[in-house]
Amino acid sequence: MEIKKIQQLVEAIKILPGVGEKTASRYAFDLIETNQDNINLLIEAMNAIKEINRCSKCQGYSEDEICYICLDHDRNHDKLVLVAKAKDILKIENVMPGIYYYFVLGGIIDPINGLTEKDLNLQLLKDKIKDNKYQEIVLVLPSTNEGEITSAYLRHKLVEYNLNFSKMAQGVPVGSSLEYLDEITLIKSIESAQKI
Amino acid sequence: MIINSLTLQNFRLIKNQTIKLNHFQTILVGNNGVGKTTIVEALYYCCFFVSFRTRIQEELISIGQENSKLAIRYQDSRSNNLEVMFNQKKRNIVYNGQNNQKRLDTIGKIKVLLLNPNSDHYISGMPKLRRNYLDLYISQYDYEYRLELSKYNKLMKQRNALLKKSKIDDILLQVITEQYDQLIESIRKTRISFLIEVNKYSNIIVGMLSVGSEKIDLQYISSKKEKIDKEKRYQKNLYGLQYDDFNILINQIEAKKYASQGQQRTIAMALVLSQLEIIYSHEQKYPLVIIDDVHVELDQLRQTILFELLDQKVQAIFVSTTIDNIPLKTKQNATIYEVIKVDEKHSKITETT
Numbered sequence: 001m002e003i004k005k006i007q008q009l010v011e012a013i014k015i016l017p018g019v020g021e022k023t024a025s026r027y028a029f030d031l032i033e034t035n036q037d038n039i040n041l042l043i044e045a046m047n048a049i050k051e052i053n054r055c056s057k058c059q060g061y062s063e064d065e066i067c068y069i070c071l072d073h074d075r076n077h078d079k080l081v082l083v084a085k086a087k088d089i090l091k092i093e094n095v096m097p098g099i100y101y102y103f104v105l106g107g108i109i110d111p112i113n114g115l116t117e118k119d120l121n122l123q124l125l126k127d128k129i130k131d132n133k134y135q136e137i138v139l140v141l142p143s144t145n146e147g148e149i150t151s152a153y154l155r156h157k158l159v160e161y162n163l164n165f166s167k168m169a170q171g172v173p174v175g176s177s178l179e180y181l182d183e184i185t186l187i188k189s190i191e192s193a194q195k196i
Numbered sequence: 197m198i199i200n201s202l203t204l205q206n207f208r209l210i211k212n213q214t215i216k217l218n219h220f221q222t223i224l225v226g227n228n229g230v231g232k233t234t235i236v237e238a239l240y241y242c243c244f245f246v247s248f249r250t251r252i253q254e255e256l257i258s259i260g261q262e263n264s265k266l267a268i269r270y271q272d273s274r275s276n277n278l279e280v281m282f283n284q285k286k287r288n289i290v291y292n293g294q295n296n297q298k299r300l301d302t303i304g305k306i307k308v309l310l311l312n313p314n315s316d317h318y319i320s321g322m323p324k325l326r327r328n329y330l331d332l333y334i335s336q337y338d339y340e341y342r343l344e345l346s347k348y349n350k351l352m353k354q355r356n357a358l359l360k361k362s363k364i365d366d367i368l369l370q371v372i373t374e375q376y377d378q379l380i381e382s383i384r385k386t387r388i389s390f391l392i393e394v395n396k397y398s399n400i401i402v403g404m405l406s407v408g409s410e411k412i413d414l415q416y417i418s419s420k421k422e423k424i425d426k427e428k429r430y431q432k433n434l435y436g437l438q439y440d441d442f443n444i445l446i447n448q449i450e451a452k453k454y455a456s457q458g459q460q461r462t463i464a465m466a467l468v469l470s471q472l473e474i475i476y477s478h479e480q481k482y483p484l485v486i487i488d489d490v491h492v493e494l495d496q497l498r499q500t501i502l503f504e505l506l507d508q509k510v511q512a513i514f515v516s517t518t519i520d521n522i523p524l525k526t527k528q529n530a531t532i533y534e535v536i537k538v539d540e541k542h543s544k545i546t547e548t549t
């Protein structure tokens with residue numbers, strides 16, 4: 001009976017990306033050994049995950065219907081920063097808080113892995129652009145083939161709004177994703193985004 | 197570029213050996229099947245990080261072993277150290293002490309030309325072999341080309357995957373097609389100017405080998421762009437670099453169909469050896485030339501020319517079943533190794549004097 005519960009815990013931990021049987025078992029035994037207070041902390045945090053939703057305007061993380069960024073009127077109204085994943089917003093806000101508005105595409109186009117234009121939040125993006133008077137879209141996407149396909153596709157799809165497009169400046173190594181950029185490189189490459 | 201030594205550990209039949217290479221000529225002798233080509237394969241692998249004998253990396257690891265390692269010490273403007281360690285799952289390329297180097301960044305650090313009996317297939321074989329010839333030899337000195345080629349291969353798969361979808365967004369297909377076409381154009385341009393260079397040097401070599409009576413022409417063949425509707429129907433790419441080829445003419449006629457065995461060998465030699473000057477013109481250094489069992493079938497005159505051609509300036513390795521068919525002059529100055537089988541699973545390399 002008890003062993004079954006340990007296995008259940010191991011299986012649950014394996015949900016995390018990059019965690020295999022071995023690591024999961026180690027975590028599981030560490031958790032079993034840790035004190036009750038820590039376990040309660042974890043349970044509480046886990047439960048709170050259910051309250052982390054997506055902002056209906058930008059698709060970023062939010063506890064409410066609309067996130068604090070979209071509600072903040074004191075940001076640069078000319079620019080909309082487009083990112084692939086919600087966590088990218090956190091990364092940018094960390095190093096340059098309070099400057100931009102964002103929109104989360106939800107991914108990038110990658111047909112080999114089954115991701116096409118249907119997997120982008122395109123209609124919501126159009127809504128956000130219509131509701132605001134952005135002049136420029138800053139594309140903060142991975143500098144991979146897939147990132148380039150996605151940005152070329154968006155430029156075609158948003159042509160009716162007469163927007164300028166710019167993308168992160170040089171300095172982003174080919175194929176690198178946002179999470180591996182150091183802070184200074186990230187700030188530089190967004191601030192000096194170049195027109196495309 | 198001079199390769200000083202090669203170390204093989206658990207690589208096919210070799211357990212753990214280091215061989216020093218002569219700065220000019222090294223000769224490897226041994227019976228068939230003892231592992232001479234293994235040494236050639238090891239050098240080739242350190243240049244391209246693929247084998248010419250197998251696509252399965254596992255096969256390179258000695259039976260019963262988990263990890264293989266190859267190491268090369270070489271010098272160009274400085275002394276360098278290139279190591280490749282691999283097992284079934286992982287590969288680590290270490291360049292001058294730096295771990296985990298990317299294949300794209302490390303290809304061509306050491307440069308190798310390989311001429312073996314299979315080189316004849318460049319003339320008589322499938323188009324894929326000729327594309328391989330282009331890609332490998334251009335990649336050795338052209339980093340941009342490697343980058344574009346790797347981008348292209350990925351994009352080709354993306355486009356193929358998109359064409360398989362039941363409902364295709366036309367704008368997305370158009371966007372991908374534009375990028376696809378741009379890369380095709382750019383890569384073709386590089387390939388075509390490369391072939392012009394090969395053509396030039398090949399004729400010099402053919403001229404030497406055939407006493408001036410033969411002329412070859414190389415013509416790049418681009419696959420024709422297909423209508424997108426047709427591609428949608430077939431649900432796959434119907435054009436692109438993977439359908440390209442090049443035509444080899446000897447005295448205006450198609451070598452693939454009409455060249456004699458001897459002529460094919462001459463052309464193969466020209467295609468490979470022309471890289472000597474091409475690489476030199478790009479990098480001011482000569483590659484290592486490996487002649488694996490090719491000189492044997494040449495007549496006396498062409499054999500002499502081949503050895504003369506290499507004698508003057510480059511580092512070369514000759515692989516042969518017997519020392520008898522190597523010219524005396526070469527033998528006198530070369531370092532000679534004998535490869536022998538010690539048991540079913542192991543071979544040994546020993547220097548002979």
Ligand SMILES: [Zn+2]
Pocket residue numbers: 055056057058059060066067068069070071
């Ligand atoms: Zn929001």
